[in-house]
Amino acid sequence: MQTVLTAMALASVAAGANASLPTMDVLSADRELFVIACGFDYEFDDCAGARESSLATSGFYDNQIIADLNDYYGGDIADADGQIFSNITDRRIELEYFANAEVLDGGIFSADASVYGDTDVEFEFLDDVRVVFEGYAEGYTQSYFTAGGSLREVGGPVISSFAVQGAGDDDARFVGWLYAGTYSVSGDLDASAFFGVPAAGELSLSFRVYHKTDFNTDGSIDRADRDAFIAEYRARTAAADYNGDGVTNRSDRVAFIADWRAARD
Ligand SMILES: [Ca+2]
Ligand SMILES: [Ca+2]
Structure with a gap:
């Protein structure tokens, strides 16, 4: 998480350096937090809690x-604590969720405590x-905890995703081109506790937009x-497939260099 925040700070400092910065048109966003015990x-x-x-x-x-x-005597039955930190601009999406849920009274018939987070930006x-x-x-x-996120083309494939269930962690990092079109970034988290099985965890994601060159x-x-593009191009890696046709060849180099020159002028 610290790495993401540091990179974010650096990116925003460098953002003024060039005139031709692209933006995204945010069509819809839904950032939810639901905490209940x-x-x-x-x-x-x-029950205690709220959905906001x-x-x-x-x-x-x-x-x-x-x-x-x-309970009626002030004894603690169940607690849940959920947090969201998020920001959306025309150049980035940042999201963090933290969840902590616990059932403390094992004498009661049935008790549970949950934190649900769900964010979707198109x-x-x-x-x-x-x-x-x-x-x-x-x-x-190890608990009833799931969390994950994705970048996908709307009506198309998942481009990058990560997910975790129970104890452990997972991450994703995608650097590449997105072609003109509609996309979504989403993240969700579900921490549900029962007596003897507390649930806690976190989710973070960052999406940032740059000029295509x-x-x-x-x-x-x-x-x-x-230089970085040419190095990938010489090695004929997929990272230099500028036009996204599945092969890295001369037409990628010609198009990238032309766009790079135009953006520098
Ligand atoms: Ca650069
Ligand atoms: Ca290509």
Whole structure:
């Protein structure tokens, strides 16, 4: 997570260096957090918590919901704590969820505590762009915990994804071109606790947009981008398949160099 935030800070510093920075058109966004703790017994049947969300297509949405369910005598039955930190601009999407859920009273018939996070952002590019998608999910202990995220073309394939279930972690990193079209970035998390099985974990993702010839995605278009592209081109790797036709050949070099020159002027 720290790596993502550092890279984000560097990217925003470098962003002013070049005039021709592309943007994305955010078509819709839904950032949700649902935190609930419930208990049921002979004389007791109650839940605590809330579901809150933002449909704003830009800006920060940070929130924390704490569900603290107590019995009639003030004894703790179940607790859940969920947090979201997020930001959407026309050049990036940043998202973090943290979840912690626990059932403390084993004497009650039935009790559970859960944190659900669900974010989906849909956006459009009118021109080709270069992007970086990074994600990380971690379940802290073996429990009923799932989290994951993806970058996908709307109505098309998944481009990059990550997911974790129970204890452990998973990550994803995609650097490449997206062609003009409609895409989505989404992340979701589900931590559900029962007596004796607490659930906790986190999810983070970052999506950033660069000019299509900013090959090294540092926010400016210069000789280093040309050199890095040519090195991949000479090795004929998929990383230099600029027109996305599945082969790396001369037409990729011709097109990339022409666009790179035009962007530098
Ligand atoms: Ca660059
Ligand atoms: Ca090609």
